[in-house]
Amino acid sequence: MEIQKKSISKASLQKLIEKLNANGRKIIAPVKKENLVEFGFISGLEQMAEDYILTNQSAKSAAFPKFEKLFSYEVTKNGITQSDSGNTEFPELVLLGVRPCDADGFTSLSAIFTWDYHDTQYTDRLNKTTLISISCSKCDDYCFCTSVDGHPGNTKGSDIQLTRLESGDYLAEIITEKGITVMNLAPELFANAPAVEKEKYLALVPSRFKAGEIAGKIKSLFENDIWIEQSLRCLGCGACAFVCPACACFDIQDESKGKNGIRLRCWDSCGFSLFTLHTSGHNPREVQSQRWRQRLMHKFSYMPERLDVLGCVGCGRCSRACPVDMNIMEHLINISEVQA
Amino acid sequence: MSEFKPKIVAFVCNWCTYAGADLTGTSRIKYASNVKIIRFPCTGRIDFMLLMKAFENGADGIIVSGCHPNDCHYSTGNFHARRRWMVFRHLLDFTGVDLRRITFSWVSAAEGAKWADIVNSTVDIIKKLGPYTNYHSIARLKEKEAEHVGN
Amino acid sequence: MLEIRQKAKELLESGKVKVVIGYGKSTNNTTRAVFIRKPEDAEKLVLDESCVQNLALYLYKHEVKHFGKEAVVASLPVLRSMLQLGAENQIKDQEVIAIALTPEKKVVELSTFAEIEKHVSLFKHDLTAEEKQLLKKINAMTLEDRWEYWNKEFSKCFKCYACRQSCPMCYCPRCAAEVNNPQWIPVAPHQHGNLEWHLMRAMHLAGRCINCGDCAKACPVNIPLNLLTYQLIEEINNEFKYTAGTSASQNYVLSTWKLEDKESFIR
Numbered sequence: 001m002e003i004q005k006k007s008i009s010k011a012s013l014q015k016l017i018e019k020l021n022a023n024g025r026k027i028i029a030p031v032k033k034e035n036l037v038e039f040g041f042i043s044g045l046e047q048m049a050e051d052y053i054l055t056n057q058s059a060k061s062a063a064f065p066k067f068e069k070l071f072s073y074e075v076t077k078n079g080i081t082q083s084d085s086g087n088t089e090f091p092e093l094v095l096l097g098v099r100p101c102d103a104d105g106f107t108s109l110s111a112i113f114t115w116d117y118h119d120t121q122y123t124d125r126l127n128k129t130t131l132i133s134i135s136c137s138k139c140d141d142y143c144f145c146t147s148v149d150g151h152p153g154n155t156k157g158s159d160i161q162l163t164r165l166e167s168g169d170y171l172a173e174i175i176t177e178k179g180i181t182v183m184n185l186a187p188e189l190f191a192n193a194p195a196v197e198k199e200k201y202l203a204l205v206p207s208r209f210k211a212g213e214i215a216g217k218i219k220s221l222f223e224n225d226i227w228i229e230q231s232l233r234c235l236g237c238g239a240c241a242f243v244c245p246a247c248a249c250f251d252i253q254d255e256s257k258g259k260n261g262i263r264l265r266c267w268d269s270c271g272f273s274l275f276t277l278h279t280s281g282h283n284p285r286e287v288q289s290q291r292w293r294q295r296l297m298h299k300f301s302y303m304p305e306r307l308d309v310l311g312c313v314g315c316g317r318c319s320r321a322c323p324v325d326m327n328i329m330e331h332l333i334n335i336s337e338v339q340a
Numbered sequence: 341m342s343e344f345k346p347k348i349v350a351f352v353c354n355w356c357t358y359a360g361a362d363l364t365g366t367s368r369i370k371y372a373s374n375v376k377i378i379r380f381p382c383t384g385r386i387d388f389m390l391l392m393k394a395f396e397n398g399a400d401g402i403i404v405s406g407c408h409p410n411d412c413h414y415s416t417g418n419f420h421a422r423r424r425w426m427v428f429r430h431l432l433d434f435t436g437v438d439l440r441r442i443t444f445s446w447v448s449a450a451e452g453a454k455w456a457d458i459v460n461s462t463v464d465i466i467k468k469l470g471p472y473t474n475y476h477s478i479a480r481l482k483e484k485e486a487e488h489v490g491n
Numbered sequence: 492m493l494e495i496r497q498k499a500k501e502l503l504e505s506g507k508v509k510v511v512i513g514y515g516k517s518t519n520n521t522t523r524a525v526f527i528r529k530p531e532d533a534e535k536l537v538l539d540e541s542c543v544q545n546l547a548l549y550l551y552k553h554e555v556k557h558f559g560k561e562a563v564v565a566s567l568p569v570l571r572s573m574l575q576l577g578a579e580n581q582i583k584d585q586e587v588i589a590i591a592l593t594p595e596k597k598v599v600e601l602s603t604f605a606e607i608e609k610h611v612s613l614f615k616h617d618l619t620a621e622e623k624q625l626l627k628k629i630n631a632m633t634l635e636d637r638w639e640y641w642n643k644e645f646s647k648c649f650k651c652y653a654c655r656q657s658c659p660m661c662y663c664p665r666c667a668a669e670v671n672n673p674q675w676i677p678v679a680p681h682q683h684g685n686l687e688w689h690l691m692r693a694m695h696l697a698g699r700c701i702n703c704g705d706c707a708k709a710c711p712v713n714i715p716l717n718l719l720t721y722q723l724i725e726e727i728n729n730e731f732k733y734t735a736g737t738s739a740s741q742n743y744v745l746s747t748w749k750l751e752d753k754e755s756f757i758r
Contacts, residue, residue, distance in 0.1 A: 034713065232526045321711040427697045434719070
């Protein structure tokens with residue numbers, strides 16, 4: 001679909017939010033929560049955080065929440081009866097103010113959740129979510145989207161992308177059918193696009209390495225000592241995986257009380273020492289260096305090879321959240337500089 | 341109008357309080373029936389997590405009872421328990437768990453009457469406090485919790 | 492700072508230690524843990540106000556122990572962790588060399604627990620005025636408000652276990668939360684699972700926590716976990732006159748008892 005270029009004023013954006021609310025959609029946007037900027041429900045533009053690079057956590061909870069019920073079961077004298085989770089009625093959501101990297105994260109997640117088995121929990125939720133991203137006018141030292149085939153004005157994964165102009169109004173690019181549906185709720189709020197160059201309003205994100213080169217090189221480094229060096233300080237927590245927009249690993253848990261129970265899934269991390277522990281007691285990734293290697297190879301080698309998509313969008317959240325500064329960008333630069 | 345029937349869980353030691361409760365029975369002393377007694381070899385065995393599990397499973401009140409200091413069947417189990425409870429109570433109170441709902445006592449095998457008194461008074465207290473809805477409401481996975489994108 | 496580098500260089504050159512754990516420059520104007528094995532790399536060591544991570548947890552990390560005898564640039568929390576780890580038989584006497592600073596900021600090498608204990612006794616261990624103020628604020632709330640406050644904070648938790656992993660005292664090869672027969676602590680980060688996890692962790696650290704605050708610093712969603720530990724440190728000190736991390740031969744407060752333990756709540 002060809003991208004339609006429109007514009008929307010700040011006042012009209014407020015009206016659009018009201019229209020969307022009235023239309024039964026819930027709006028989620030970055031809001032200030034004490035000293036963090038996280039996603040939260042809003043009913044008006046004034047509740048939205050201003051002046052943020054990006055939110056602390058990614059937007060993946062919209063389609064892949066930190067835990068969700070899969071189904072409930074009951075043990076009866078005739079066997080086991082299973083009933084649907086009851087949350088098949090997922091709410092209509094609008095994610096307003098995600099960054100281009102966040103929207104691109106869904107591309108990676110979708111590749112994982114639909115590659116052979118169609119994860120309907122994920123796809124049903126995502127189908128009901130409209131992504132209105134806002135392009136980045138500034139970045140910080142942790143951002144590296146341009147090194148992983150991304151861009152501060154990247155429209156991949158977004159349904160509508162807004163770019164803030166000097167006037168405070170926005171250039172609005174309508175990218176997908178979902179975007180058109182939203183626009184058609186209140187077409188009068190969208191005006192013709194001004195003659196502007198979008199690039200002018202975008203942050204300059206320096207390119208640090210080439211993802212394609214990493215993919216080629218990283219495989220040959222499997223037995224290299226670089227993983228041990230890089231992971232000495234790693235704690236083996238799940239902070240990086242949980243804030244990452246492209247990490248999809250989950251655990252399945254049954255919680256039962258007597259004859260009734262529920263099965264739910266929740267986030268898991270390949271960094272945990274128990275992640276690959278077998279029932280026999282053998283653990284193929286016993287030490288942190290093996291787990292760190294796995295993390296990078298999964299994102300930069302296995303996923304591109306098998307699913308044609310990178311497992312990283314360069315948002316830098318992992319590095320910001322990491323308690324011990326496992327700066328992934330720095331590690332990737334080191335890898336790109338290793339003499340093979 | 342149905343009257344609130346408190347659910348009390350009692351964690352008791354086998355050698356003193358459990359025997360004491362037996363004595364209450366054989367002495368034909370009547371006491372409230374809302375209590376489910378769980379028998380442990382010693383109060384020293386009672387893990388603090390079990391108290392939380394009791395609340396999670398619908399208890400409105402808890403009784404923890406064992407041998408008097410120096411009378412423990414295993415010599416020192418109740419001393420360890422005493423310290424554990426001293427510390428745990430501080431943590432619970434700090435996080436807003438209602439300590440009035442947990443009764444601790446030393447009841448010996450000869451104190452049948454005391455056991456009845458402990459149970460009856462605990463039931464009275466819980467009846468006044470009402471069901472522990474604060475805790476019960478978070479103990480079950482609510483559908484609403486699934487809407488936590490806006491975290 | 493220069494003396495630290497010199498000391499590290501000497502220790503490595505002489506072969507007395509095989510690795511010096513310290514702080515080095517990191518991205519974005521701050522510092523992070525470094526593991527110096529070559530004497531010439533000792534130049535990378537720094538020491539400033541941003542060096543706050545408790546490095547003691549690396550002392551028993553498999554990949555670091557693998558290098559051989561360790562030395563660690565030890566701030567007060569690190570030293571106290573070492574003593575507490577010693578008291579719990581996780582590190583042996585003279586197994587690790589601590590490079591510490593006296594109150595006058597002079598560099599000293601402490602190689603035995605006795606030396607570390609002596610050094611640690613030069614410093615005060617009470618909670619700071621600020622920490623006491625934070626506790627006062629929570630304790631002044633009503634029961635209902637406290638419940639609401641903590642559940643709101645815990646609802647942010649997504650069980651990444653950064654708190655556990657950054658704590659030197661959380662070294663159990665199989666954490667209680669990882670036992671699944673029975674599943675003591677629910678794995679999923681729902682309200683209830685989070686409450687149980689944090690209460691359990693606070694209790695398992697009662698009398699062992701030395702107040703480094705790394706748990707709260709590590710938390711990616713800023714839950715004030717240090718408040719839980721402050722409260723227990725205060726109360727345990729009040730009740731039992733016991734301070735963790737001051738002696739390598741102190742017994743765990745919850746596996747010892749005194750006949751005179753006074754409580755007012757047991758009927």
